[in-house]
Amino acid sequence: MDEARSGEPVISLRRVTAELGARPVLRGIDLTVGAGEVVALLGANGSGKSTAVRTVIGQVPVTGGEIEIFGTPRRRFRDWARVGYVPQRTTAAGGVPATITEVVASGRLSRARFGVLRRSDRDAVRDALEQVGMADRAKDSVNALSGGQHQRVLIARALVSEPDLLIMDEPMAGVDLASQEVLAATLRRQVERGTSVLLVLHELGPLEPLIDRAVVLRDGCVLHDGPPPKAVGQHALPGHDHVHPHDADAAPVRTGLLT
Ligand SMILES: Nc1ncnc2c1ncn2[C@@H]1O[C@H](COP(=O)(O)OP(=O)(O)OP(=O)(O)O)[C@@H](O)[C@H]1O
Numbered sequence: 001m002d003e004a005r006s007g008e009p010v011i012s013l014r015r016v017t018a019e020l021g022a023r024p025v026l027r028g029i030d031l032t033v034g035a036g037e038v039v040a041l042l043g044a045n046g047s048g049k050s051t052a053v054r055t056v057i058g059q060v061p062v063t064g065g066e067i068e069i070f071g072t073p074r075r076r077f078r079d080w081a082r083v084g085y086v087p088q089r090t091t092a093a094g095g096v097p098a099t100i101t102e103v104v105a106s107g108r109l110s111r112a113r114f115g116v117l118r119r120s121d122r123d124a125v126r127d128a129l130e131q132v133g134m135a136d137r138a139k140d141s142v143n144a145l146s147g148g149q150h151q152r153v154l155i156a157r158a159l160v161s162e163p164d165l166l167i168m169d170e171p172m173a174g175v176d177l178a179s180q181e182v183l184a185a186t187l188r189r190q191v192e193r194g195t196s197v198l199l200v201l202h203e204l205g206p207l208e209p210l211i212d213r214a215v216v217l218r219d220g221c222v223l224h225d226g227p228p229p230k231a232v233g234q235h236a237l238p239g240h241d242h243v244h245p246h247d248a249d250a251a252p253v254r255t256g257l258l259t
């Protein structure tokens with residue numbers, strides 16, 4: 001609310017550079033998301049989209065530039081409960097078969113006192129599962145889910161802390177049509193309640209009407225920042241799953257967003 005009044009961006013990257021394995025991956029990018037704004041981050045495979053959002057949440061160290069979240073330099077930012085993050089899905093199956101409820105509840109830990117989930121937390125978990133149409137599967141193992149259902153669970157996990165900022169990395173990738181529609185409706189409700197959104201996308205697709213602005217990356221640089229480019233809305237790069245073997249980065253910041 002304060003941000004909306006002051007016009008302060010909720011995310012601000014200025015001249016951010018980052019390297020992965022000694023290779024420059026971000027070469028001085030500027031990226032802002034204003035309060036209540038929905039920004040799409042577009043670009044080809046390997047252009048640096050995931051790296052850019054991962055610098056915001058502290059999963060990739062930057063080598064230069066400045067990052068602010070809700071007007072606070074990222075290194076001093078502590079209020080991670082205000083941020084919901086949906087990572088890019090990979091095909092690597094996790095070892096431990098958690099239930100859907102457990103996965104979604106993990107997104108509430110940042111709000112829970114002393115890590116103990118209370119009645120209001122359990123209600124929030126149920127509400128988030130209802131929002132994505134997965135309440136009837138609450139006790140099932142996440143291993144038994146389709147790609148689209150799995151993605152819905154990750155989105156429920158991001159929503160359950162009732163964030164002011166949602167960051168989603170390719171939420172539509174590998175998601176069936178029915179789940180895409182659920183997801184678009186869920187996102188629309190979030191936007192209506194004033195949530196700011198940064199979305200990594202390959203194509204605008206069903207989310208196009210929600211998007212205020214698009215930033216296009218090419219080879220670690222910003223190529224375009226403005227109205228969503230129409231051509232990207234079609235079938236620019238259909239059907240690929242584009243999974244990278246991302247290694248754990250050195251000393252990631254503990255934000256509670258990935259646990
Ligand atoms: N952990 C890592 N170590 C080394 N290089 C990496 C690592 N993660 C990503 N890269 C490289 O950094 C570049 C940018 O990767 P990034 O994942 O940010 O791209 P992207 O735009 O998200 O691509 P995609 O559309 O495929 O998800 C790529 O060339 C990628 O191979």
Ligand SMILES: [Mg+2]
Binds near residue numbers: 049050051088169
């Ligand atoms: Mg990516």
